[in-house]
Amino acid sequence: MSIQFKKLFREPGYLFMVLLFPLMIGGMFYLFAGHTQIPMSGKTIYDTMVPGLFIMPALAGLIFVAVSFSQVKSEGLLKRIYTTPTSSKEFIGSVILTNSIIAIIQIALLTGFVALTGFQYDANFIGIILASIIITIFYIGTIAFGLICGILGSSVNTATGYANIYSIPQINLMFFTFPEAELFRRFVPVYYAMDALTIIFDGTSLANLTIWIDFTINMIVTMLIIIIAVLLFKKYGKFN
């Protein structure tokens, strides 16, 4: 597990992309939309972008996980790992756990950043904790999907391609405003994470059923992706 952290701190490019890039995106959001008020709401456009700010690094992180896993695979290291007594479940579990810890650090940094830029959480403390759990579950799902891309991709480029197929439509669907987009959005996991965060940050009561439906769907999708990742690793993990 610790080798992911070693990679993070020994490869400055990786460290920058994983930890600093999300803050840079946040800074850009703040610079361009931090002072534009939405009439009669008392909020800035930046305030409405904050849920997306928390979600975006997960989709970007998906590509990094896919690339780094497919690199390990193309260097033949997976084959070497396959001949050790560590099981597929344990190996995938440790990769997901390490990347989840990195994701939690990302979330903590972003939470601090949005607080510094004056974002007012209308949610109470429990609401913020629930939001953090939802984001973490979503991150774990995307990390596991990154692993699937890495396992299935025959090269780093193919793995990146698969990761883009998953992430780009999700990012785009969040920005499309035409009515049909609303329908399509419901078929992508990011919708449920974003929806839950938006409702919680608006200060809506945590008894709101939509939050829990979003939470459950998010959880089921993440579990399914993890199961698929373990099964695929078991089947294709040893192949280059």
Add this chain to the structure above:
Amino acid sequence: MLKNNNKFKAKYLSHQSSDPTCSIEVNDLKKYYYGKKYYEKIKALDGISFQVKYGEVFGLLGPNGAGKTTTVGVLSGLITPTEGSVFVGGYDMKKNFDKVKALIGVCPQETRVFKFLTGRENIEYFGKLHLMTKDQINEKIETLLKLVGLEAIDRKAKGYSGGMLRKLNLLIALINNPCILFLDEPTVGMDPRARRSIWNFLFSLKSSDKTIILTTHYIEEAESLCDRVAIIDYGQLVAIGTPKELMKEHESKNLEEVFLKLTGRRIIEGMEN
């Protein structure tokens, strides 16, 4: 009924190879790869059978593409055979590969190490994957370093020379103190001095009761290290025996001459084409 069922399970799980003195038993092993067209069938292994005794150093010789690496791939569980059975340490590879994993160490032909980690961290990582404790790993690393000097052990593998990477590759394969060691061309690309030091190390392993399967292009390596050798060509076993037996059988002065006599048709065919 349940009792009988448990007895059956116990018998099934302890299924041994036909000869209990065998560390490895390969029966009629076939591995075919299929091309894009249905009739394109590449026979990487075409029905090879052999046995390796406990504590034996067994060499696999053959020209490029003969099937040596495929054989090691099947024996180490990385390649699924098309047909045939393989027993490693008495366990059927198809049914009990998880048990086999605890017995084997694999040194692949390509150096497979994490370049951003130091040599020590690489060995530690694979030690952990072999479910070893920190103390066991440290103790083993110190023992191995005394036998195979790797001065740059605490430097990142990124800056290692080819020879140093080869040594690290070998040390990783040995961290779990395997009973059965697969060495796929462990000295390829090494300078003569480094190669000689690895040979000395491998020679010292001969007295440690390890079964070693060694594939090599260096006939001299096979002649000095191996108790027995098998020569493979076009996926078929063309000769097997001790170097002396093979030399006598093929009326040759050395193993290289035997090798050329048995696999020379490929060279001749190459010249004709």
